[in-house]
Amino acid sequence: MLSCELPTAKNADKSICSVLKNSKIIVVVGLSPKPHRASNQVAKYMQENGYKIIPVYPREDEILGEKVYKSLEEIDFEIDIVDIFRKSEDTPPIVEKAIKLPGVKCVFLQEGIKNENSKKIAENSGIFYVEDKCIMVEHKRCKNEGLL
Numbered sequence: 001m002l003s004c005e006l007p008t009a010k011n012a013d014k015s016i017c018s019v020l021k022n023s024k025i026i027v028v029v030g031l032s033p034k035p036h037r038a039s040n041q042v043a044k045y046m047q048e049n050g051y052k053i054i055p056v057y058p059r060e061d062e063i064l065g066e067k068v069y070k071s072l073e074e075i076d077f078e079i080d081i082v083d084i085f086r087k088s089e090d091t092p093p094i095v096e097k098a099i100k101l102p103g104v105k106c107v108f109l110q111e112g113i114k115n116e117n118s119k120k121i122a123e124n125s126g127i128f129y130v131e132d133k134c135i136m137v138e139h140k141r142c143k144n145e146g147l148l
Contacts (some may be wrong), residue, residue, distance in 0.1 A: 010141065017142035019106045019128055023080035024052055026135070027101070029072065029094055030085035031055040033063045039085040040064070042110070042136040049139060054079060071097075078103035083135050085110050091118040099125045108135050 026046055031053070032039045044064055047053045055063040058070050069075055072082075072094065082098035084091055084107070091109060095118040098107050107122045109115070109131040122129035130138075142148045 012141035012145045012147055013138065014147065015128065016130060016133070016138045017145075017147035019081065020135075020139055020142055021148050023105060024050075025054060025079045025103075026051050026081045026083050027054040027056060027069075027072070027075060027079050027098075028083045028085065029056045029098075031057050031063050031068075032085075033057070033060050038110070042083075042085075042134065045136045046139065049143075072101065073097065075101055080104065081106045081108055081135075083108045083110065084113065086113070088113050088115045091115045092121060094118075095121045098122075099127050106130065108133070110134055111137075 028043045030039055031043050034040055043053045047064055053064055053066050055066055055068040056072060057063060057068050060068045062068055079101055082104060084094055086094060092115060095107055098104060099122060104127060106128040111132060111134040114131045119129050
């Protein structure tokens, strides 16, 4: 796998492990239908590890066997995590919409994605926020340390 390989030097973040342990449904914004893309590989890994994946992507009907939603506004059911694969500068309006979703516990910006405004939006609404980390790598760390 080319995306988000597991570095061995860091320990698991117990807060992230807790969110992952208590979550079942992950919305993936920017989930590519292309198997070689990081978003697809990461979502597939999470799906294979027991999470329900909800793809948000404007140009597909199905990805990884799941119904695709064209936008976050279409989601009207309980979710746990919103995982974002978009450019850093595009994330504030996505986070604004994500924090309004029913049940959301965490907004997760993937590795290489950081935005101070997005962080403020999530934290000001009491939503756990992670940026510049790969949810797959964090899951592997938690799993390897027996925290899931």
